[in-house]
Amino acid sequence: MREAYKIDHKLQVVVAIKENDSSALKNIYTRNYPKIEALVLKNSGTKEHAKDIYQEAFLAVWQNIKQDKFIPKTESSINGYLYTIAKNKWLDVLRSKVYKKTIVASQLQHFEIKDEENNGIDDDILKEKRLEDVMLAFKNLGEACKSLLRMFYFEKKSMNLIAEELALDSASTRNKKYRCMQKLRQIALKNN
Known part of the structure; x- marks a missing residue:
């Protein structure tokens, strides 16, 4: 009986996402945002960067689930997938020429000091x-x-x-x- 509930619950989350259930989407959105914000802030970003990256990643996950490009087995696999997409999007931003050009000299000095302290972006991410x-x-x-x-x-x-x-x-x-x-x-x- 417990196993049937787990399977049913997994399907409910996927169905809710596919049907644009606002409470399910909001629940996933609010529960995962703090991890992404922490990742971006820890790696030379701002809260605005974190919001932008997270929205892009969330939309990508939502679209991939709706189009069956990603079929989650559990809710935690959705969370992990969302984190991975956000992390990769932030890495792309950090590597982009546009981002590098926006760092002014004073920020660059701060960035280099921070870089030495943290060895740059999280070693695991790199x-x-x-x-x-x-x-x-x-x-x-x-x-x-x-x-x-x-x-x-x-x-x-x-x-x-x-x-x-x-x-x-x-x-x-x-x-x-x-x-x-x-x-x-x-x-x-x-x-x-």
Whole structure:
């Protein structure tokens, strides 16, 4: 009986969102905003930035649920999805040329001091974004490079073993790995 309630409750949230139920939307909106505001304020933003970013992220989540691009299994998965979208949107703002141009000299000095204290944007956010960039670039690599890098980095095979499997000599395998890593870097940098 308890399990049936959980499933029914999950569906109610999704149905409420799809039907634009104002109380359900307001509930999700107000419960999640403080986390996003804290994220933006902690990473060189203002309350106005936080409001703008949050509204964009909230609309994206709402549209993705309505269009079945995101099908949440629980209400907490909606919260996590909303946080991730807002975080990525804020990272995009921080990296944008427009944002960088709006920082005047006095703000820049303050930003650099703050940057040293916090090591810039949250390390976890940067690591996650870098990982996303690398994984996206990896998907765009050719099959031969994917296979070689997968064997070396994920399967932890030695270069000699990889050379045997590819029927190449060790030097050629190392050169090929180097070229594949260069391609991966180029694709990842192009995506930024």
